[in-house]
Amino acid sequence: MNNNKRALIASGGTGGHFYPGFALAVELRARGWQTLFLVKKEDIARPALEEADLPYAELDMVSLPRTFNPLAHAAFVFKFLSSLALARRVIRDFRPCAVIGTGSYVAFPAIVAARLSGIPVYIHESNAKFGLGNYLAGFFCRRAALGLPAARNPFPARSVLTGTPIRSSFAAAPDKAASRKTLGLEKDKFTVLVFGGSQGARRLNAAFINALKTLKGDIQAIHITGRKNFDSVRSAYAQAALEGVPGLKLFDYREDMPALYAAADLVISRSGASTVAELAHLKKPSILVPLPSSAGGHQKYNALALAGAGAALCLEENEDFDAELEAALRNFSEGPEAAAKMAAGFDKTGIPDGLQAAAFLAGLLEEDGTDLRR
Numbered sequence: 001m002n003n004n005k006r007a008l009i010a011s012g013g014t015g016g017h018f019y020p021g022f023a024l025a026v027e028l029r030a031r032g033w034q035t036l037f038l039v040k041k042e043d044i045a046r047p048a049l050e051e052a053d054l055p056y057a058e059l060d061m062v063s064l065p066r067t068f069n070p071l072a073h074a075a076f077v078f079k080f081l082s083s084l085a086l087a088r089r090v091i092r093d094f095r096p097c098a099v100i101g102t103g104s105y106v107a108f109p110a111i112v113a114a115r116l117s118g119i120p121v122y123i124h125e126s127n128a129k130f131g132l133g134n135y136l137a138g139f140f141c142r143r144a145a146l147g148l149p150a151a152r153n154p155f156p157a158r159s160v161l162t163g164t165p166i167r168s169s170f171a172a173a174p175d176k177a178a179s180r181k182t183l184g185l186e187k188d189k190f191t192v193l194v195f196g197g198s199q200g201a202r203r204l205n206a207a208f209i210n211a212l213k214t215l216k217g218d219i220q221a222i223h224i225t226g227r228k229n230f231d232s233v234r235s236a237y238a239q240a241a242l243e244g245v246p247g248l249k250l251f252d253y254r255e256d257m258p259a260l261y262a263a264a265d266l267v268i269s270r271s272g273a274s275t276v277a278e279l280a281h282l283k284k285p286s287i288l289v290p291l292p293s294s295a296g297g298h299q300k301y302n303a304l305a306l307a308g309a310g311a312a313l314c315l316e317e318n319e320d321f322d323a324e325l326e327a328a329l330r331n332f333s334e335g336p337e338a339a340a341k342m343a344a345g346f347d348k349t350g351i352p353d354g355l356q357a358a359a360f361l362a363g364l365l366e367e368d369g370t371d372l373r374r
Helices: 015-030 046-051 070-094 107-117 132-138 176-183 202-215 227-239 257-263 273-282 295-307 321-333 337-348 354-366
Strands: 006-010 034-040 056-059 098-101 121-125 143-146 159-161 190-195 219-224 248-251 266-269 286-288
Touching: 006 015, 006 070, 006 107, 015 034, 015 046, 015 121, 015 273, 015 354, 034 046, 034 070, 056 070, 070 107, 098 107, 098 132, 098 354, 107 121, 107 132, 121 132, 121 354, 143 354, 176 257, 190 202, 190 257, 190 321, 202 219, 202 227, 202 321, 219 257, 227 248, 257 273, 266 321, 273 295, 273 354, 286 295, 286 321, 321 337
Parallel strands: 006 034, 006 098, 034 056, 098 121, 121 143, 143 159, 190 219, 190 266, 219 248, 266 286
Antiparallel strands: none
16 A cells, blocks of 8 residues: 555535445554544534544435426536536645545545546445445546446446444354343343334334334333334323333333344344344344335335345335334244344345454455555
8 A cells, every 4th residue: 555545535414425434544543543524514424533532524316306397407417517626626636545424415526526536446335235325436446446336337347345344342242131120121031122213213103113012912012113203102002001010121222232133033134234234243133124215115125135135124214114014023922943044044134244344344444456546
């Protein structure tokens, strides 16, 4: 590797797009690199970057309009061109030897600027289906790092399966019995962890509450609602005469997700890329319910990356969803065989361990020769 160990990372927008870039920056810094982030103006990722002492610059970029309104498209073009100009100035001043994009729309002007400046481009796609930004960026990239086996991969010759970085707290392996004791749960009862993700899960929440009406004597549950949904979910439990039932633990948010995973025999959740990476690391059986409105239906492809190997059950929010969820829960709770078989399926997925993904990504940069500017 040359002495110019500088990387520009275009990231942010959502946690799923931001965290892979953040984990890569931490890994590169440990290897003696300098990093600079490009994030959108007033990005929610800024406090995390400031706390970690990772420098950043801001682009005033917007996403591609999903409308035929010509004014919206004109505003997009203006924002893109101004962001492209700023990204070129940042590249000229920072002089990176590589630019890495992690899929958010703010990454695309940085990647175009890198291409125009002759800087090698790398992308990381956490989902099993390429998003629009990464699909376009892929035509410019030297390598496309994949978090999951890609459905209809448009760049197979340039792709390498690296996995998606997960939080270092998952390196610990909390004890199941101790986690259940801390939560006030029974030691030997079948336990379900339910959470909906940052974009919500109203239908999922309602279906689980309905299932619990008939299964409450057979299972115990940890339900993470998200802060914006907590009051409505608690009211729904109260209306179903389930609030305060022994074995039901209701939270708006918890930091100690590794301990909650450890307490659970089964996870019910959306199938965002980070959640799938965590489940793959833990080899945790799950019922995955893709967010119907996810861009390009990518959450369904994420779920199928596990379900296709028998490592998860994918249930869609169709007219039979409530009955299918209850039947699946009953099947899992009546015997350990289904969950044990599902856990064994993770060996067939081929998904790399998320704890090693950041090192794998950093290795791609360092293995690409003595001069990345070639």
